Amino acid sequence: MSAQYPVARPRRLRRSPALRRMVAGTRLHAADLILPAFVKEGITEPHPVASMPGVFQHTRDSLRKAAHEAAEAGVGGIILFGIPAVKDARGSAADDPDGILQVALREVNAEVGDAVVVMADTCLDEFTDHGHCGILTPSGDVDNDATLERYASIAVAQAAAGAQVVAPSGMMDGQVGAIRSALDGAGYGNIPILAYSVKYASAFFGPFREAAECAPQFGDRSTHQQDPAGLVEEALREVRLDLAEGADAVMVKPALAYLDVITRVRDEVDVPVAAYQVSGEYAMIEAAAANGWVDRDRMINESLVAIKRAGADLILTYWATEVARRI
Numbered sequence: 083m084s085a086q087y088p089v090a091r092p093r094r095l096r097r098s099p100a101l102r103r104m105v106a107g108t109r110l111h112a113a114d115l116i117l118p119a120f121v122k123e124g125i126t127e128p129h130p131v132a133s134m135p136g137v138f139q140h141t142r143d144s145l146r147k148a149a150h151e152a153a154e155a156g157v158g159g160i161i162l163f164g165i166p167a168v169k170d171a172r173g174s175a176a177d178d179p180d181g182i183l184q185v186a187l188r189e190v191n192a193e194v195g196d197a198v199v200v201m202a203d204t205c206l207d208e209f210t211d212h213g214h215c216g217i218l219t220p221s222g223d224v225d226n227d228a229t230l231e232r233y234a235s236i237a238v239a240q241a242a243a244g245a246q247v248v249a250p251s252g253m254m255d256g257q258v259g260a261i262r263s264a265l266d267g268a269g270y271g272n273i274p275i276l277a278y279s280v281k282y283a284s285a286f287f288g289p290f291r292e293a294a295e296c297a298p299q300f301g302d303r304s305t306h307q308q309d310p311a312g313l314v315e316e317a318l319r320e321v322r323l324d325l326a327e328g329a330d331a332v333m334v335k336p337a338l339a340y341l342d343v344i345t346r347v348r349d350e351v352d353v354p355v356a357a358y359q360v361s362g363e364y365a366m367i368e369a370a371a372a373n374g375w376v377d378r379d380r381m382i383n384e385s386l387v388a389i390k391r392a393g394a395d396l397i398l399t400y401w402a403t404e405v406a407r408r409i
């Protein structure tokens with residue numbers, strides 16, 4: 083092509099893999115990735131989660147192994163979810179010092195706690211027999227303030243068991259403040275709170291409910307989780323409230339369907355922003371790949387790059403170990 087004037091040629095910088103790599107604006111780092119992991123009480127073999135091929139409900143042993151693999155791959159953090167053998171209305175196992183999550187936190191922290199940040203999901207839905215994230219009123223609503231007392235006690239039990247970060251995910255009003263004062267009062271003033279500040283009532287959580295055995299037995303979570311069609315400003319309000327209550331880092335969840343929210347939150351705050359690539363995002367890509375319809379590895383990478391480019395500093399992803407190995 084000849085021209086009277088210099089033609090803009092953005093293609094010059096795309097000519098070779100080395101050039102593209104050098105000018106890439108978005109890079110994934112293993113240390114930015116956080117692996118969510120499930121541990122189930124009383125099983126002797128890991129149970130595959132049917133709707134999340136490659137994800138398991140771990141035994142204590144297989145969890146330790148997965149934690150070692152994550153550490154060797156350089157993953158930044160691991161967040162643990164516990165599934166107790168016995169559930170009841172108040173989720174008693176959640177703050178039992180010998181409950182499965184506390185046992186697992188102690189063991190994982192003892193083994194890889196220097197290399198990986200060991201975190202706990204702080205919620206009740208895995209522990210209640212009704213599958214809701216809190217204490218119910220007689221009419222079946224989630225009782226906000228009664229639930230806060232439970233969260234406070236759970237966070238203290240998790241910190242005592244070795245959780246280096248607690249991550250409240252129940253979307254009760256005031257949960258960060260309640261947990262912060264309980265941790266401070268119990269001598270855990272140095273334990274940061276990663277707040278699930280912006281969490282939508284999302285269909286993308288579907289497979290998680292199988293993995294964590296926490297599907298609500300009636301109703302749904304739309305009286306406390308956010309409406310996907312709500313104002314972005316509502317997300318920003320949740321973030322501001324959590325920061326005022328003492329959150330050290332905030333999270334947006336799910337990730338891929340809420341990239342605009344991630345960007346707005348990143349612009350708003352001066353703390354790390356995490357995004358959770360949730361179970362449905364994982365299942366969607368794995369299912370399409372299992373059918374031979376998409377290039378699995380490229381799709382995983384592209385989805386993570388999109389979340390990073392939107393502004394997430396940290397990404398929770400079930401692919402954390404695998405991706406950390408190849409980047």
Ligand code: PBG
Binds near residue numbers: 286303360362
């Ligand atoms: C609540 C919790 C949920 C997820 C993480 N923490 C489920 C829910 O709110 O219903 C979902 C994670 C995923 O879908 O991967 N303890």
